[in-house]
Amino acid sequence: MSDSPPLTPACSHTVSVQLPDLLSSCAPFELRVNRHCRSVSRASEAWLREVGLKLEWKGMKVGLWAALCYPGADLTQLRLAVDFLSLLVFEQEQGWERDGGGDENKNENENGMIDLISDRLSRVAYKSPAWYMRFHRSMRAYHDARRRLHSLNSTCIPDLETYVDLRRNASGLRMVFHLIEYAGGLDLPERASSHPVLKQLTDQACDLIAWSEVRACVKQYDAISCAKGMTPSSKLNIVTVLMKDRNCSFGSALAYVGTLVKQSADAFLVTERQFAACAVMNDDARRYVKGLRDCIAGSVNWLYETERYLGTKGNEVRAFGWVFVPVLD
Numbered sequence: 001m002s003d004s005p006p007l008t009p010a011c012s013h014t015v016s017v018q019l020p021d022l023l024s025s026c027a028p029f030e031l032r033v034n035r036h037c038r039s040v041s042r043a044s045e046a047w048l049r050e051v052g053l054k055l056e057w058k059g060m061k062v063g064l065w066a067a068l069c070y071p072g073a074d075l076t077q078l079r080l081a082v083d084f085l086s087l088l089v090f091e092q093e094q095g096w097e098r099d100g101g102g103d104e105n106k107n108e109n110e111n112g113m114i115d116l117i118s119d120r121l122s123r124v125a126y127k128s129p130a131w132y133m134r135f136h137r138s139m140r141a142y143h144d145a146r147r148r149l150h151s152l153n154s155t156c157i158p159d160l161e162t163y164v165d166l167r168r169n170a171s172g173l174r175m176v177f178h179l180i181e182y183a184g185g186l187d188l189p190e191r192a193s194s195h196p197v198l199k200q201l202t203d204q205a206c207d208l209i210a211w212s213e214v215r216a217c218v219k220q221y222d223a224i225s226c227a228k229g230m231t232p233s234s235k236l237n238i239v240t241v242l243m244k245d246r247n248c249s250f251g252s253a254l255a256y257v258g259t260l261v262k263q264s265a266d267a268f269l270v271t272e273r274q275f276a277a278c279a280v281m282n283d284d285a286r287r288y289v290k291g292l293r294d295c296i297a298g299s300v301n302w303l304y305e306t307e308r309y310l311g312t313k314g315n316e317v318r319a320f321g322w323v324f325v326p327v328l329d
Contacts, residue, residue: 032298062089128181128182142175145169176299202292240253
């Protein structure tokens with residue numbers, strides 16, 4: 001998000017659009033929840049207030065997101081997952097990076113999110129150095145991708161292929177997937193974690209969840225209506241990229257996102273069967289793939305539960321699929 005002064009385009013009227021039926025596309029993925037959800041959520045929200053990170057955490061329901069993604073984690077594992085996901089959400093909502101940051105404060109910006117849990121991550125790194133190296137690489141890629149996305153605006157919209165690759169890192173989902181190993185007590189060997197088929201599975205899971213966040217695009221249009229205007233950073237998303245790439249309307253682009261979600265879900269299931277036949281498929285690799293399934297089901301369902309995207313209208317949109325979007329002149 002940007003701190004730049006907002007523009008103030010006129011707002012003429014609102015139109016209703018129907019979101020893709022994302023839950024049907026994700027029906028093959030079982031939804032499970034961690035039994036420690038409530039207690040860990042409360043403890044994490046209290047900690048976030050204590051360290052001065054002010055958001056409407058109760059409405060965000062980040063604890064529920066973590067509980068759905070890591071249903072088998074114990075109390076300690078789930079708490080670290082909730083705290084990390086909360087920091088990720090806070091950074092994306094408020095931004096430690098702010099204007100993207102120059103080289104002089106690059107490291108300070110990148111470390112801001114992680115410093116609050118660095119002591120706990122250090123203990124994990126001591127036990128699993130290979131895991132931490134992968135996690136840290138993904139974190140650096142996340143910040144780099146966010147800076148690149150921030151530098152783009154409505155006059156410099158990338159093509160779909162470029163945006164897809166950038167969005168995979170900028171979403172932060174690779175780090176969410178790394179936590180599958182930690183929360184499950186897994187020891188994924190390098191030959192498995194670097195296997196091209198597993199990498200493909202991870203990309204497909206990432207795309208599926210990221211495209212499902214199309215409702216975030218709708219929320220951005222809503223949030224930038226008359227009062228807030230439209231900023232370059234909020235304008236660029238999968239919908240605007242598709243509108244340019246396919247030369248289509250907002251509604252057509254939104255419908256095509258539903259197609260992308262369905263294609264990613266189908267492709268994941270095909271790739272999952274391929275990976276099951278690979279020689280590197282041991283028990284931990286199987287549990288990791290199951291963890292990807294949990295993250296898919298949990299993340300997509302959470303989008304309807306949290307107030308981050310749809311406010312208090314999540315159940316209504318889940319039932320009927322319709323949202324109102326401002327049309328800007």
